[in-house]
Amino acid sequence: MLLSKEQYKKFFWPVAIGLVLWFCTPLRPAALSVAAWRMFAIFLATIVGCITQPLPIGAVSIIGFVVLVLTNVVDIDTAVAGFGNSSIWLIAMAFFISRGFIKTGLGRRIALNFVSLFGKKTLNLAYSIIGVDLVLAPATPSNTARAGGVVYPIIESLADAFGSKPDSDESRKKIGSFLIFAEYHGDIITSAMFLTAMAGNPLAQAFAGEANVNISWMGWFLAALIPGIISLVLIPFIIYKMYPPKIKETPNAKQWADDQLKEMGQFSKAEKIMTVIFVLALVSWMTGSLTNIGATTTAFAALALLLLTGVLNWQDVLKETGAWNTLTWFSVLVMMATQLNKLGFIPWFSKLIVNSLGNMNWFLVLLLVILIYFYSHYMFASATAHVSAMYAALLGVSIAAGVPPVLAALMLGFFGNLAGSTTHYASGPAPIYYGSKYVTQSEWWKMNFVLGLVYMVIWLGVGTLWTKVIGIW
Incomplete structure (x- = not known):
């Protein structure tokens, strides 16, 4: 079956964002290489495509994969190696x-x-x-x-x-x-x-x-x-x-x-x-x-x-x-994120954010990072898309600011799941349970806002102390 007009319309934002960033290459920060900037353009366009979903996420990732290789940002051997993770x-x-x-x-x-x-x-x-x-x-x-x-x-x-x-x-x-x-x-x-x-x-x-x-x-x-x-x-x-x-x-x-x-x-x-x-x-x-x-x-x-x-x-x-679909799009997104790191984009971005934080205490940095990560989930309809888009960059910021690396990695990992306590479209199970019509949208949002604060106290507060007790940091 051919794609509908509605599906084609959903391509607008990923394509537009990708092209704008691509043609802004001459205006990129001096610390970034051309390859790093173009890698970022294609990665961000792919993530936006995973959010708007003109096609299933696996299909979107394959399109991003092809664009990456055809533009010579990454060679085919490096790109295919991502499927071996x-x-x-x-x-x-x-x-x-x-x-x-x-x-x-x-x-x-x-x-x-x-x-x-x-x-x-x-x-x-x-x-x-x-x-x-x-x-x-x-x-x-x-x-x-x-x-x-x-x-x-x-x-x-x-x-x-x-x-x-x-x-x-x-x-x-x-x-x-x-x-x-x-x-x-x-x-x-x-x-x-x-x-x-x-x-x-x-x-x-x-x-x-x-x-x-x-x-x-x-x-x-x-x-x-x-x-x-x-x-x-x-x-x-x-x-x-x-x-x-x-x-x-x-x-x-x-x-x-x-x-x-x-x-x-x-x-x-x-x-x-x-x-x-x-x-x-x-x-x-x-x-x-x-x-x-x-x-x-x-x-x-x-x-x-x-x-x-x-x-x-x-x-x-x-x-x-579900397994083969996950294997496909995970492999592509991990490969892209890996290249962003190797080409220097994530280290540059992390340093930029850290410099703006000054000498802030590392726990306050971790709190700020988790708050940003958690509440930005209102813009996402997939926990995995959220992890793909923000995890690596926020981890880099945390480590550069002095947060114990394993603690930062784990807390971001935990809150990638706990952020599901936001909206009725926050994760895969949300539409199923909300769609049952037993809980209204206003009830869902109001109670989840309160419970989100409880999760902050338990996981970021008690959880941080617990990881200290067991020697993680």
């Missing part, structure tokens, strides 16, 4: 592993068991649903698939069982609104807790690596552990008080979950195999620093085991379009 292959492999949870039904079984065990009160029911998200997060890099494919159908069924429908305030506020909003935030928190829980996290890891800051799977997890636990306990409770459900007791939830489990039948052989492989992968990721087995190697091994045991077949792998 191990961090990006890690996320692709994790997509395949998460497919095993869905195909075998293990993800749904875990969810129903949580509801059966902990769902007698509405608040506990919310915690149990978020617990499902937490269990699945380490091996589900698509938080959209995790929240939308596994957890959302459970919430929808529960709300229906309690007569809570989105057609009126009286009905939606019985239980549906609270569960929807609480789980949305649960998904944000679990995404921030694991390197492999959201597609943008390995991208942040790759950008940090280009700045000579190494982040391991276990290092990320340990740094996020305490602020993550505090958030998982506190945020649902705050939502419960701020946005209370009319139904406080849910004794029928256990019976409903038990009926659903009975309908699913006995724990299948495929589910057992999936469980063992997932546990092995998790242990390997956690002990990677001791065994010298990289996270990407572990993910490849897990996929191989899933294929060897027949839990997945090759057609499952080929049909996992």
Whole structure:
């Protein structure tokens, strides 16, 4: 099908911005080379294209890739080498592993068991649903698939069982609104807790690596552990008080979950195999620093085991379009960001900002950087696009201003996820949960503004102190 006029119109801003910057090359700062400036022009145009989305983000990145090579800003061998980044292959492999949870039904079984065990009160029911998200997060890099494919159908069924429908305030506020909003935030928190829980996290890891800051799977997890636990306990409770459900007791939830489990039948052989492989992968990721087995190697091994045991077949792998799409556009954007750094644009930009800050205390710099990063997310409809556009530059600014490098890299990584607590279009799960019509736009924005401040205190305040305790800086 040919592109529509509407799609072509969406090309206007990326093309216009790219051309204006390109033709401004003679006016570039003296400290920048022609290649660095033109690299910036193409990179920014590609990022704007990822935001306006005249085509899917993968297609936009391929167009940027071709322009980059045809204009001789980067040669083809350097450009293609970007597809060999191990961090990006890690996320692709994790997509395949998460497919095993869905195909075998293990993800749904875990969810129903949580509801059966902990769902007698509405608040506990919310915690149990978020617990499902937490269990699945380490091996589900698509938080959209995790929240939308596994957890959302459970919430929808529960709300229906309690007569809570989105057609009126009286009905939606019985239980549906609270569960929807609480789980949305649960998904944000679990995404921030694991390197492999959201597609943008390995991208942040790759950008940090280009700045000579190494982040391991276990290092990320340990740094996020305490602020993550505090958030998982506190945020649902705050939502419960701020946005209370009319139904406080849910004794029928256990019976409903038990009926659903009975309908699913006995724990299948495929589910057992999936469980063992997932546990092995998790242990390997956690002990990677001791065994010298990289996270990407572990993910490849897990996929191989899933294929060897027949839990997945090759057609499952080929049909996992999210993985191949992510592999494509991540590779291109990481390659572009890498070249921006190598050609000197990011070091120049960082120095420029730092010089304007004077002798500001490094923690105040970190606070300022996080505030800019967090609230600029109002302009983004994708967490990964936000990471692609701003992470590397803000990390460079932080390091140049004296912020401990690993602390800066981790905090920017965490807030790349927590920034989802802004708008109803902030991340992949947001349109799904907002689109359910259980939470109005004004409720969404007002409550998220308050919760955003809570995240600042927990992650930037307590989180910074915690990383000091465990010796990260």
